[in-house]
Amino acid sequence: MKHKKLGLKPSDPSLANNCVYLVNFFPKNELEELFRSLPKNSKVALLYAENNYGYSINFLIDEVANNSDSVLINRSSYKNDLSNVRDSIKELGKYELRKFELDRQKQILLTKNDDFSKQRLKKLLKFKTTNDYDFTHVLIADYGINLLQVAPLLPYYDIDPNIVQFMATGVIDDQNFFFEPSLQGAIFPGIPRHKRQALRLEYKEIYDSELLRVSTLPYDLIGLLNYAFSKDIKLNELYKLLNNSGIKFNGVDGKFYFKDNLIERDLEILKIFNGEAKLFN
Numbered sequence: 445m446k447h448k449k450l451g452l453k454p455s456d457p458s459l460a461n462n463c464v465y466l467v468n469f470f471p472k473n474e475l476e477e478l479f480r481s482l483p484k485n486s487k488v489a490l491l492y493a494e495n496n497y498g499y500s501i502n503f504l505i506d507e508v509a510n511n512s513d514s515v516l517i518n519r520s521s522y523k524n525d526l527s528n529v530r531d532s533i534k535e536l537g538k539y540e541l542r543k544f545e546l547d548r549q550k551q552i553l554l555t556k557n558d559d560f561s562k563q564r565l566k567k568l569l570k571f572k573t574t575n576d577y578d579f580t581h582v583l584i585a586d587y588g589i590n591l592l593q594v595a596p597l598l599p600y601y602d603i604d605p606n607i608v609q610f611m612a613t614g615v616i617d618d619q620n621f622f623f624e625p626s627l628q629g630a631i632f633p634g635i636p637r638h639k640r641q642a643l644r645l646e647y648k649e650i651y652d653s654e655l656l657r658v659s660t661l662p663y664d665l666i667g668l669l670n671y672a673f674s675k676d677i678k679l680n681e682l683y684k685l686l687n688n689s690g691i692k693f694n695g696v697d698g699k700f701y702f703k704d705n706l707i708e709r710d711l712e713i714l715k716i717f718n719g720e721a722k723l724f725n
Contacts, residue, residue, distance in 0.1 A: 460705035465686060467665050467707045469658075469697075471497075472504050474613045477633040477711040479512040481724075482581065488611075489578070490519040491536055491594070492585035501585035501613065517579045522594075529594055530601070536582070537603045542573035549574075573602040582608055587615035596626040605629055614711075618657065622719045631724050633711040635698045643696055664695035 460466045482488070490505055492498035498521065509516040520536035522529040534540060546568060553565040582603060586594055591612070599605055610630040612621075617634045621627055640660060647655040671693075672682050685691060692699040692710070699710045715724035 457706055462705075463683070465702055465705045465707070467661055469614050469661075470706060470708070471500055471613055472508065473706075473708045474633040474711065475501070475504055475508040476511075478583075478611060478613070478631075478713065479508050479514055481631075481633075481713045482512070482514045484513040486514040486581055487517040487579045488514055489517055489536055489582045490585060491533065491582060491598075492519070492521050493524055493590060493594075494521050495524045495586075497587060497615070498585045501583075505583070514581075524590070526590060526593060530597060533594075533597050533601045533603070537577065537598075537601060539573060539601050542576065542602065545576075546571060546574045571602075575602075575604060575607055577603070577608055580609060581611055583611045583613075585613065591616065592621065592624055595624055595630075599626050616716075617714075617721065619719065622716050622721060627716050628718070630716045631713055632716075632721070634714050634721065635696075635709075635712060636714065636723060637721065639698070640696045660696040664693075664697065664700065667695065668693055 457466065457470065457472075479488075488509065490502065492502050502519065502521070505516060505519075518536060520532045522532035550565060550568055553561045553568070556562075582598065584591060584594060584598075595610070598610070605626060605628070610627065612627075612630060612632045614632060614634050616627070616630070616632045640655075643660070643663065644655045647653075647659070671677075672685075677685065686702045686705075689701050689703045689708075692701045695709070697709055698712070700707050702708070713724045714721040
């Protein structure tokens with residue numbers, strides 16, 4: 445039997461225990477920072493791929509949303525081969541219902557002859573659907589080429605990024621996404637690129653190749669171990685140090701600490717605009 449490739453799989457947090465500490469980019473940390481940044485009473489919709497990463501976000505988001513001031517209002521998934529993605533987006537945004545309502549309004553206005561109705565009809569003829577969305581934000585849980593194919597379909601089916609705030613997790617922290625028109629204005633949790641610029645330039649000079657995004661993980665880990673070695677910290681003292689979540693270490697990807705043996709970071713919210721990701725206030 446052939447097995448479908450389900451793609452990127454986040455680290456399993458259950459592997460962490462008394463003497464095992466996990467270092468990665470964990471989606472829950474990113475989701476918590478993202479939801480913490482949202483305006484109070486925001487209404488979030490989730491669009492996720494039926495792959496390992498999408499399933500992980502779908503599993504985590506309920507707890508994160510319940511511990512925030514926002515509410516998860518709707519969710520829809522699509523197959524990893526994108527065969528049903530258009531239907532999923534229509535379902536998420538209630539495209540057919542909003543189209544029906546707009547057509548109904550147009551038909552009513554067609555029966556009227558006053559100037560106001562004529563002007564109103566002229567305006568409505570420019571739209572495919574009404575813009576009365578159930579949600580204020582939509583989180584796209586996918587990555588890579590799939591994400592670049594999915595994102596443009598949202599505005600195509602009248603989920604307007606000028607009205608609805610598009611969001612993603614840290615997997616979007618790549619310049620390949622920063623020039624996609626449909627992702628202009630999208631927000632995600634991360635650290636500004638300039639904070640790892642020195643490391644990128646140094647790596648380029650030494651190895652004549654670009655620093656991989658995930659390479660900051662071992663860099664921060666080695667920095668932490670070097671600190672423990674230089675201070676001659678014994679193993680039991682190191683455990684106490686790591687188990688104290690009040691102590692934060694400076695890393696390339698921002699200040700980090702360990703909580704229940706998992707690395708967590710003080711992330712910021714970045715907004716994509718014209719090929720860059722800048723701090724979003």
